[in-house]
Amino acid sequence: MIKISPSILSCDFSRLEEEAKAVLDAGAEYLHMDVMDGMFVPNMSFGFPIIASLRNKTDAVFDVHLMIEKPERYVERFIKAGADIITIHTEACACVKEVLETIRAARKKAAVCVNPKTPIEYTYPYLDLCDMVLVMTVQAGYGGQALIPYTLNKVRQLKEERERRGLSFEIEVDGGINEETAAAAIEAGADVMVAGSAVFGKKDYKQAINVLKNA
Numbered sequence: 001m002i003k004i005s006p007s008i009l010s011c012d013f014s015r016l017e018e019e020a021k022a023v024l025d026a027g028a029e030y031l032h033m034d035v036m037d038g039m040f041v042p043n044m045s046f047g048f049p050i051i052a053s054l055r056n057k058t059d060a061v062f063d064v065h066l067m068i069e070k071p072e073r074y075v076e077r078f079i080k081a082g083a084d085i086i087t088i089h090t091e092a093c094a095c096v097k098e099v100l101e102t103i104r105a106a107r108k109k110a111a112v113c114v115n116p117k118t119p120i121e122y123t124y125p126y127l128d129l130c131d132m133v134l135v136m137t138v139q140a141g142y143g144g145q146a147l148i149p150y151t152l153n154k155v156r157q158l159k160e161e162r163e164r165r166g167l168s169f170e171i172e173v174d175g176g177i178n179e180e181t182a183a184a185a186i187e188a189g190a191d192v193m194v195a196g197s198a199v200f201g202k203k204d205y206k207q208a209i210n211v212l213k214n215a
Helices: 015-023 048-055 076-081 096-105 118-131 151-165 180-188 205-213
Strands: 002-005 029-034 061-067 085-089 109-114 134-136 172-173 192-196
Touching: 002 205, 015 029, 015 048, 015 205, 029 048, 048 076, 061 076, 061 151, 061 192, 076 085, 076 096, 085 096, 096 109, 096 118, 109 118, 109 205, 118 134, 118 151, 134 151, 151 172, 151 180, 180 192, 192 205
Parallel strands: 002 029, 002 192, 029 061, 061 085, 085 109, 109 134, 134 172, 172 192
Antiparallel strands: none
16 A cells, blocks of 8 residues: 655645644645754754644654754654654764664664665665665755656665565655656555655645555
């Protein structure tokens, strides 16, 4: 089953609770939360207070993507804030294994991520510790970019490696996912698709999510 994780960066933050409930009622499985520090990526977003405040309003699965330098400094605070899935970048962390183990020890789901120019093989040493692997299909840091076609080859490679090793982690894609690109992402092997404007930019969230799932 294809899952949709709408990115709240594209929602109306003045109506955050209402927007979150609306996409969940429309069939979204996760809520994607992009945390950006202005250092690892050239943009800033939000941190613990937003996640913690929304945690009190919903039992949704919080799919938290840490686009930050040295995530080991803060991972326990994101766990405490209410994250359910925590994704770290291999490019931003010198102790990936230890961070994934910390996440799993807290009974949360652990994930790694790579940017478009990073070989997917950089995730392979950690796959046994992963509940999810996120393949960035655009350069991390900004919404509204077009999907980079060659990144889907990494999804195919990752799917093959998962099958070869008999693992069960989900493969998530993030960036440029819309009604035109969703089918290609699914064909490549994506299980979870992050979508921002392709959901929050539509009037009918349920229809938008169904279009992506059935692409």
